[in-house]
Amino acid sequence: MYSKEEASQIRKKxxxxxxxYMKLHPPAGERPVNWLxxxxxxxxxxxxxxxNNKSALIRIEMNAPDTDIQHLMFEQFEEFKPLFxxxxxxxxxxxxxxxxxxxxxxxxxxxxxxxxxxxxxDSWPEMIGFLKESLCALDEFWEDARHAFELFK
Numbered sequence: 001m002y003s004k005e006e007a008s009q010i011r012k013k014x015x016x017x018x019x020x021y022m023k024l025h026p027p028a029g030e031r032p033v034n035w036l037x038x039x040x041x042x043x044x045x046x047x048x049x050x051x052n053n054k055s056a057l058i059r060i061e062m063n064a065p066d067t068d069i070q071h072l073m074f075e076q077f078e079e080f081k082p083l084f085x086x087x088x089x090x091x092x093x094x095x096x097x098x099x100x101x102x103x104x105x106x107x108x109x110x111x112x113x114x115x116x117x118x119x120x121x122d123s124w125p126e127m128i129g130f131l132k133e134s135l136c137a138l139d140e141f142w143e144d145a146r147h148a149f150e151l152f153k
Contacts, residue, residue, distance in 0.1 A: 011118060113126070
């Protein structure tokens with residue numbers, strides 16, 4: 001078991017390693033990308049990465065306060081599902097009505113790598129590879145599809 005400070009330092013080291021690794025990968029388009037804090041340009045539509053003691057996760061989250069807007073965003077993604085799957089693969093979970101860690105309703109499209117741990121450095125190459133591949137695929141998809149989501153700005 002790690003103290004809060006030790007766990008924080010390990011997380012910081014992992015994300016620092018991931019950030020340095022991702023600097024080597026150019027974005028799909030012309031616009032600059034901050035891989036650790038990917039900005040979609042659409043309020044309440046985020047690309048999120050996470051890693052913990054059990055898994056690594058990447059997700060698209062639609063968290064507008066109005067669930068009708070969330071559903072419209074989700075349906076827009078569904079319209080682009082063939083493109084999304086051709087770029088990012090078919091192993092994503094499409095979750096229209098779920099709740100976030102604060103109990104708020106959200107819509108999500110996500111993918112998870114199980115049986116890895118941020119607290120085991122021997123898991124890091126697999127986790128970083130998973131996050132890199134998934135995030136680069138999302139970036140490629142977003143470069144082609146983002147204009148269709150501008151109505152949500």
